[in-house]
Amino acid sequence: MTTQTTTTPTGAAPGTRVAGRPPKKRSTAVDRAPWILVGPFLALFLLTFVLPIIVAIGQSFTTVTRAGLFGEQGVTTGFAWFENYRIALEDGNFVASIWRMLLFGVVQVPVMIVAATVLALLLESASARWPGFFRATFFMPYGIPGVIATILWSFLYVPGLSPIIDLTETLFGFTPDFLGAGTVLWSIANIVTWTYAGYNMLIIVAQLKAIPPEMYEAARVDGAGPWRTAWSIQLPLIRPALVLTTVFSIIGTLQLFAEPQLLMTVSPAIDSQFTPNLSAYTTAFAYNDYNVAAAQSVLIALVAFALSFLFLRLTNRSSR
């Protein structure tokens, strides 16, 4: 409990002596300038980012016990060691939600990254028509807030409203169930891919644009066709962008929240702990158990950290 309070003052008082300054005399105004400039950022960063993380970690080690019917006979707060983590990890639904997201990520992230890469390469190929128009079009889904996108898609998923279901019924006599226990995860994957493929494409396009034209010229002189250029020049050179978008996607996958939260109202298959974040949200705000929710959040962060780290290690190793 005490850890949270000790760290605040250090942030509030900007350090005046920065390590490793040369002994050369400088006016204090110049010394102060960078701190004044980063001050607003630093204050917000500490208050809204660092401090909540520290508080959450503290909360995850705290337990509250109540006596009587509602705690009217006394409420005690104490240090819990790893009790909240035990409760979180013993909760089969919470652990299942992490596995569910891993399965989701293993399928959805590669599909989306491949789609984004193909779109980017097509737009940047020499024979592309109206690349500006199509770039904006592919990117447009990202401009639609996730909540709105999910509501739009839900109308394509709900039987009785969905033109897709109507169509397959009249054409093939087959009724797809987009919201069933086995399929709803992939219906969500579809929404996420639709939203973020264009966004990731844009990052990759930016990297493609950074490839100097001489490289293409040299490739052409050496007789490389469009396929060869894409494979031997463009793909290796956009590697950093691919790594970046993949890491972001892995983190994003574990934080999936809005889409399942909204689809819940039309799909009985989505429960209150469908994704790890939904689980922590429910524990904190529906059950008022901030301590276990904090433990769940810390676990989610640890898993995201471990996965990103693992992926970066793997990509670093293979590049050597």
Add this chain to the structure above:
Amino acid sequence: MLAGCATPGTTSVNAQPVVPAAAGEKVTLTYWAWLKDLQKVADVWNAKNPGVQVQVSWIPGGNDGGYQKMYSALAAGGGPDLAQVEMRTVPEFMLVNGLVDLERYGVSEHADKFDETLWSQVSFAGGVYGIPQDSGPVGMYYRPDLYEQVGADVPTTWAQWAEVAPAFRDAGVYIDSFPLDDTSVFTAHAMQAGATWLRSAEDGWVIDMAGEVTLDVARFFDQVIDDDLVTTAANPYTPGWYAAAAHDQIASLVSASWGDALLQSVSGAEGKWRVAPAPRWDHGFGSSFIGGSTSAVLANSKHPKEAMEFAVWMNTDPEGIDAMIEHSGIGWSPARDYIGAAREEPSEFFGGQRYNTEVFQPATQDQNPDWQWWPITQQTFNILGDGFRRKATGGTLVDAVVAAEERTIEVFRQKGLTIRKAER
């Protein structure tokens, strides 16, 4: 900042001295609620009580963000004087010391103005923790034309209901839907059958969720779902359900009185629906309540006495009730003697039926008086709902009920609360 670091809700306002009534100065009360246009109702009061002015702020409904907002405000030591809190959520707010015990401000003199069943649902351990604001006695909405088409009588018992249901399936119609993930409906069925899942006794909570009465209800609906007599694909009042109802694929709907307004969203439904009493079990009661909320005085209120008086006026004075029906479209009024002028009229939508006085008013007189909500209602509902969802993949409602009882006991114990199983 220090207060923010402690786990919220660990000190009790009800152990502190009573706040005296304001002497002479003008008082401004704030009220957080998700009813629409509630300010217009407050304005009726404001015009007559210059000394106590009420300001309403709209918040998102309950678990869609409203409670989260209230819990955060309470945790930060603030929050409004009054807030809309659902009946079933009152004990959850008590668990975080979020509510003022109104018994300490003399609320008992108003007790006889309220429906007895609802009053007992806000009374715990000798205190009263909210003023009932609205509720939803259960009845059955049905389509006479569809019943006539299959040659079925409107059922008065659940056994008859299950008997006529197959005839509808032959016509491509469902008699009703059963929501697997909104367990408040199953809860209402158990409540009607006479079950009391939890009650607060002197020595702690007593749980009887997996008692025979509830298990019978679970078995009944297990069978009904297995026989495909109800749809579990579309919950009532969801887009899929509205579409099915508009296509004449839903013959009836056992639901609360506030469903009347929602039914009007079914396209082309005008004049097609009627209301009958809910089917009965062979034991228990004629009806039950689904939903319902209170005006609760929150712990950090500076003027709990005035807040309580406003809440009593709004929820029992004919002027307040009529204004709430007109502007906010509230559910059933909890007042004992007045259902609201508009609700005594015949309804055009229901083909001229006086359904409120015919069905719902008697329904409020035939309720399970022992039912109580408990401090982790929402969690139990979610656990039960998560279990019910497994019905789609081979589970049963019976197993879900038994497992939910065990899990509820575990959660109570994790919080340090005393709980034991009922003898059975």
